[in-house]
């Protein structure tokens with residue numbers, strides 16, 4: 001952070017915060033290299049390579065533009081009702097966010113007081129650290145084991161000041177995940193007033209009987225808070241809509257941190273329609289599974305290792321500084337995500353694309 005006389009005016013926690021580094025936007029690479037935007041391939045932000053749910057697009061096209069002078073339904077009655085039915089919960093177990101990252105912030109803001117500790121795994125989703133600083137908490141980094149969140153290590157790091165822990169399952173950028181039994185073990189080992197925030201952004205991509213059935217655990221463990229999103233499998237990243245699932249008794253407390261109109265009319269309408277787009281979800285899963293096999297196979301043939309096993313991305317390991325490979329891919333109009341700022345200088349995270357897109361990046365890599 002550069003020296004600025006106004007630094008002393010702000011909450012000192014914010015000076016420790018390194019702003020989120022998003023995947024390089026297509027328009028930026030166009031400005032830098034002159035490569036036409038339609039020739040740029042962005043596999044950097046885990047966006048759905050099939051685009052947005054067609055049902056959501058149709059719903060958006062039916063929005064009466066002249067009604068957009070009205071505020072959205074702040075309570076998001078219809079969307080909550082539909083989600084509740086789908087998930088087998090009550091509407092008052094749900095909280096909607098402007099993306100699930102906003103819900104992660106609601107959770108921390110509600111429960112964490114300044115100078116209390118938030119546990120975050122090494123190699124965890126960047127947003128967790130940012131939120132910890134935003135709420136003036138002390139982030140405690142829990143060492144990972146073989147790239148995985150280490151549940152045992154989380155338990156060992158709990159102290160009198162620990163108020164909350166963030167766990168992404170699967171984690172981004174490692175793609176690693178932990179089982180239902182591991183989650184139960186963690187919850188059984190914690191004091192009841194330590195919150196476990198489970199970020200399930202890639203929930204829809206996992207079909208494994210060992211994956212946590214987290215909602216079922218919330219009656220027994222009210223300290224378990226869940227987030228999910230419409231950004232990934234439904235393809236609504238640009239509209240910003242995600243949600244949290246909590247025990248009913250905690251929901252009203254968390255709602256105090258939500259400003260009244262945080263999810264727009266288009267976001268609510270698109271999400272509502274996307275929930276009915278079973279074909280699109282199924283197609284997205286098929287493309288993702290085929291793409292994973294294609295990329296894994298291709299990377300193996302090129303002699304590269306990878307750690308990801310779940311989600312819609314692969315985290316590839318390079319023999320030396322991955323920034324070099326990142327730059328060379330950029331010159332060919334391909335954007336992936338470097339991970340050096342997360343302590344992973346030899347890795348790049350690649351979003352799984354359509355077959356032609358995966359081919360293009362594998363070809364580019366083979367020429368390096």
Ligand SMILES: *Cc1c(COP(=O)(O)O)cnc(C)c1O
Pocket residue numbers: 046098099100101102125168171172199201228229230231232237241242
């Ligand atoms: C993509 C992602 C999210 C989703 O964020 P939104 O704000 O819902 O777009 C959340 N957590 C993780 C780990 C992610 O990778």
